[in-house]
Amino acid sequence: DIQMTQSPSSLSASVGDRVTITCRASQGISNYLAWYQQKPGKAPNLLIYAASTLQSGVPFRFSGSGSGTDFTLTISSLQPEDVATYYCQKYDSAPRTFGQGTKVEIK
Amino acid sequence: QAQLVESGGGLVKPGGSLRLSCAASGFSFSDFYMSWIRQAPGKGLEWVSYISGSGSTIYYADSVRGRFSIFRDNAKNSVYLQMNSLRAEDTAVYYCARGSGSSWSWREDCWGQGTLVTVSS
Numbered sequence: 001d002i003q004m005t006q007s008p009s010s011l012s013a014s015v016g017d018r019v020t021i022t023c024r025a026s027q028g029i030s031n032y033l034a035w036y037q038q039k040p041g042k043a044p045n046l047l048i049y050a051a052s053t054l055q056s057g058v059p060f061r062f063s064g065s066g067s068g069t070d071f072t073l074t075i076s077s078l079q080p081e082d083v084a085t086y087y088c089q090k091y092d093s094a095p096r097t098f099g100q101g102t103k104v105e106i107k
Numbered sequence: 108q109a110q111l112v113e114s115g116g117g118l119v120k121p122g123g124s125l126r127l128s129c130a131a132s133g134f135s136f137s138d139f140y141m142s143w144i145r146q147a148p149g150k151g152l153e154w155v156s157y158i159s160g161s162g163s164t165i166y167y168a169d170s171v172r173g174r175f176s177i178f179r180d181n182a183k184n185s186v187y188l189q190m191n192s193l194r195a196e197d198t199a200v201y202y203c204a205r206g207s208g209s210s211w212s213w214r215e216d217c218w219g220q221g222t223l224v225t226v227s228s
Contacts, residue, residue: 001169034214036152043202043218044144044152055216087152091214094166096142096154 002027004090006099012107019075021102023088028068032092035064035073038101039084047086048073080106109133109217111203116222119193123226127188129203129219137161137181140206140213143188145199146221153199157206158186171197193226200224 003026013019023033031051036044046055048064051071061076075082083106088099115127129141142157156167156177165177176189186203200223204215 032212036215038152043220044215045218046214046216049208049214049216050212085151089152089154089214091212094157095168096157098152098154101151 001095002029002090002097004088004097004099006086006088006102008102009100010103010105012105013078014107015078015080017078019078019082019104021073021086021088021104023066023071023073023099025069025071025090029090029092031067032090033064033066033071034089034091035062036087036089037082037084038087044087075104078104078106109205111205111217111219113201113203113219113222116201116224118225118227120228121194121226123193124189124191125193125224127190127201127203127222127224129186129188131184131186131205134205134217136184140210141177141179141186142204142206142215143177143186144202144204144215144218145197145224146202147196147199150199155201156188159210190224193224195226198224198226 005024033051035048038044052064085101085103110132112130143155158177174192179186200221202221203219205217206213207216
């Protein structure tokens with residue numbers, strides 16, 4: 001099975017900072033990658049699919065890039081409401097594996 | 108708008124069974140794949156199973172294959188997860204989610220609020 005590895009596992013940044021989270025697949029998955037945001041006590045929310053397509057209603061400060069095995073989620077200007085855990089997920093085939101998550105906090 | 112509401116969670120003893128339900132509204136249910144995804148306390152997300160709109164395509168994670176069964180009733184706009192031979196490691200919040208996109212490329216774009224399953228003696 002393909003493994004999904006996120007880095008870092010956590011980060012602390014200031015409001016307005018540019019934040020980058022990476023996700024690496026152990027084998028190529030083309031662009032079949034999604035990013036989710038999960039706030040404490042809430043269900044996950046789809047941010048980006050097809051590696052770089054912004055889900056409707058998601059703020060433009062979120063962007064995604066990558067293809068094959070290496071992917072990136074970027075928050076261009078971190079806001080207090082972005083405090084959450086972020087997960088990548090492959091959806092090219094079953095099992096639809098998630099990364100282990102990246103916890104984002106405000107410094 | 109699309110809404111998913113899970114129910115059926117609770118406390119069950121190891122080796123016991125439980126059936127989770129997910130009621131959908133606000134979209135054409137039979138047109139969409141549906142997934143179950145779980146999250147153990149303080150842990151990350153783990154995909155469990157999915158079923159196609161017609162029910163003809165089903166997949167399970169290795170960790171639940173042979174113990175869990177997914178099925179759907181399109182007339183009732185509902186998807187279910189029958190969980191048998193439950194173990195302590197099945198303790199988690201279970202989310203149902205709708206799959207949007209093509210039949211070969213779909214992502215979970217709408218999630219329920221989750222239902223907690225606790226397996227303990």
